[in-house]
Amino acid sequence: MERGSPGCDEVLALLTDYLDEALPADRQPGVAAHLDRCPPCSAGLARLVATITALAGLREAGAPAPLRALLLERFGTRARTVTPHGRHERRHS
Secondary structure, eight states: OOTTOOOHHHHHHHHHHHHTTOSOTTTHHHHHHHHHHOHHHHHHHHHHHHHHHHHHTOOGGGSOHHHHHHHHHHHTTTOEEEOTTSOEEEOOO
């Protein structure tokens, strides 16, 4: 591994910021390069994307309040709700 390149633990911890494009500009290329060459971390990213996609499909009324609170706590910046018109809108935590 190159000096200064992030390791798997660091990349996995940064995945949500990576998806949100919230990493500092100097960190983004290193994380992207790691994901390109590391199948386990790429799989972790794919699982996270699949989870976020599945959660985006939940309607507010369909999720019990305790589950919804937990999901918003864990995925707050990516949590989406369905508006009365059926559109998804980003919900900020």
